[in-house]
Amino acid sequence: MSENVAPTASAPRSLHGWSTEFRATFTLAWPLVIAQVAQNALQASDVIMMGWLGPEALAAGALASSFLMPFFLFAAGVVGAVAPLTAQARGARDIKAIRRIVRQGFWAAILLAALLLPVVLQIRTVFSWIGQDPALAARAEEYIQIAVLMLFPALGVIVLRSFLSSFEATRVILVVTIGGVVVNAFGNYLLMFGNFGMPRLELRGAGIVIVLTNIFMLAAMLAYVLRHRRFRRFNVLIRFWKPDWPRFRELFHIGVPMGLTVLAEVGLFTAATMLMGRLGTDEVAAHAIALQCASLAFMVPLGLGVAATVRVGIAYGRQDREGVRKAGWTSFALGTGFMAVSALCFLLFGPAIVTIFLDPGVPENRHALALAASFLAIAGIFQLVDGAQVVAAHSLRGLSDTKIPMLMAIFGYWLVGLPIAYVMGFVFDWRGVGIWTGLACGLAFVAVLLVGRFAMRERLGLLDRIRL
Template identity: 65%
Template sequence: MDKTTTAAPSAAALAAGRRAGWLRELRETFTLAWPLVIAQVAQNALITTDVIMMGWLGPKQLAAGTLASTFIMPFLVGAVGLISAIAPLVAQARGARNIRAVRRIVRQGFWATIILSALLIPLILQVKPIFLFLGQNPETTMLAEQYIQIGVAMFIPGLAVVVLRSMLSAFNTTRIILVLTLAAVVVNAIGDYLLMFGVFGLPRLELRGAAIATVVTNLFMFVVFLAYVLNHKRFRRFHILWNFWKPDWHHLAQIFRIGTPIGMTVLAEVGLFTAAALLMGLIGTNEIAAHAIAMQSASMAFMVPLGLGVACTVRVGYAYGRGDDEGVRKAGWTALGLSTAFMTVSCITFILGAPLIVTIFLDPDRAANTDALRLGASYLVVAGLFQLVDGAQVVAAHALRGLSDTKVPMLVAIVSYWFIGLPIAYVMGFTFNLQGVGIWLGLAAGLAFAAIVLVIRFAMRERLGLLRRTL
């Protein structure tokens, strides 16, 4: 009887300790994630602002701007994915108290930015022959080329921003990311309005004006982030620009080794949506405009699990670096739980509010917009259906990145999106003649398969040997 009396408080104490551990992780994840979430939403608002103002120019300009952005996006997000390897690498170095490695990783991140920009910019400038080869409308192609010829200049400052943002995130310094990204939204919106529509005596540059505003906004963010890191007392001790031209082949190779599969993973997903936009282009201009509306709405909701994913990478990477397997478990599942809760809300919102949401992008009083609005609402309902799996796949992938597990998730993404999602999109859209709705159903199928496999892989991380340390 004494044993029973003694054992009961011990069991209760253990249960209370476990609850406290989960609550502590929830608090830590939320504190780290909420500025990143809002910053991701604000980052997406930069693109949303462009899309909305392109819609004010008209469906033709919206279609051209969408095709231009869709063409740039795989190159950009692939490069951003590669550069984002800096976040888990710095977090792991911080967890292992390997402070000297932080400077070297960040410095080589800038090197990677220069290398990637030099490789990708010449390819992006070949947009016109590529679009014409793919059967896109010549007038739409010409307008898209006007945007890309200027907008491609944002690559170097844009990727350099990712380097600095990754470093700050790894040190839980996220509020400056939030504040500066919100400021960038304002800078971009003002630039768009002034240059696209030619107010206050400025020339009306339309899509060229949107591209100039994008470049200026990225330069603004880079300069302010760099000044912050070089002058803040917590970060200036790293001297990230010291011996800038001195190579550190080990860390540069590490960034490419860990980051290339991340970039390919992101590229596989974004490439699927790019292919979907091109398929929409084969149907008609209204379908492209409607696709842009649904995509931008879904992308805005996606920024929340993406911000949670970045926080998850840092939390998992930090726990992994300090050898805390239980911390890895709590960090991963906490982020997945938070993502699922939010995406449930966005799912309901999209399904019930689709007809209202699409009117944000196109004037419902203009007869020319009727078909695009109707199609956009139908696509948005399908987007609502895949919200849960979209959130789960991105957070699970980020949790695995915190363990430097990137190669298998890359293969999962390629199979999910290109061997499952895209074929289903084509068959449903053209063979079964569901057109745009069928294409969106294919997107949903690819995301669902990826989510299932990646969540299972994180759940089996110990059995698969993913917790073995390499630092």
């Protein structure tokens, strides 16, 4: 079936042209991009301030966070299904459905947090199994025993972010996230170090603050939704305890593959870090530098991806094939366009960029800096495919298509990218360059599959709910 289908009364003509879609997507996406950067800043402030406590506290806090985050990211992927579902309901002008979807999103958040909490609390046992230093494991447990409670408010924040994003109310997300960064930094200053007469709680203080920060963000977003005239009509908390089992099941049906897709990609980069650890300290340091630079650039297509989910979902909900096409390809063009610029920067200015992280005047740093520059050159090459795959995946989420993309991601990352990384790095002795080459190949493979799937959405029956 061709992309250009003549509209009928059942399948309305797209309401606007390419330029209008471009402006709508950009307006929706830019606050989300900055909010993603701010979220990274929140995590970075934790790491920096833990470092002020000393290397042991930093190591323990980093280990605890690295243990907690995969569980959180999986759960966030599941409840993130609120975004495409509410966008589709908005397109269909179904206010009652929106309220029920958000309510079931909160239910899913509470259930997932309750299920994951006892698992995360086994951190000391898990660390003992894998041979971590007992003293570090004990200090990591100090942090995680409190920090794990952040799952409840943090997943609630994801539900409200998804709801607000589906109505293009992204500036409030940005403001609340920046507020969270401030609360987190000030709270750490008080409770980690005992300033202004507060007790010095060190890592326990950091755990308390991350919970309080997420409670603040949840309360701020919830107050906005309940009080703002645009959103209070949805009454998202009315009859909160009333179940809607079909929508609850649908949320997990769409969301679980989303969560597993996130885990597959995070796991690939974690595995790459483990492989780097076999090569030496300089390789690990260089890998961390290049990964930090690539992650920062990735925030732009990630924000555009969320915008793509919303724009595609709205068009899908209003039965607008042409709108789906314009929304998906506009986000794709913006995402890959930005990544082309960042790729050029990495390729041309990589050696200068890496000096932000290590002093080139110190002789011991020179090898790590040279490695980081070479890794960043390859990161520049895969910037394009990384942007393409994340926007394509989010566009497909707008069509509630998540299961097949999940399988594509798992196959591409773990059966293509990781084996190539190992073979290139260790069999062909390309070392760190070979590992980064494998990452690029895995991302490129997934990007081709996902972009191709969106391009063939009509033939694959992904738009069958839109009547001709």
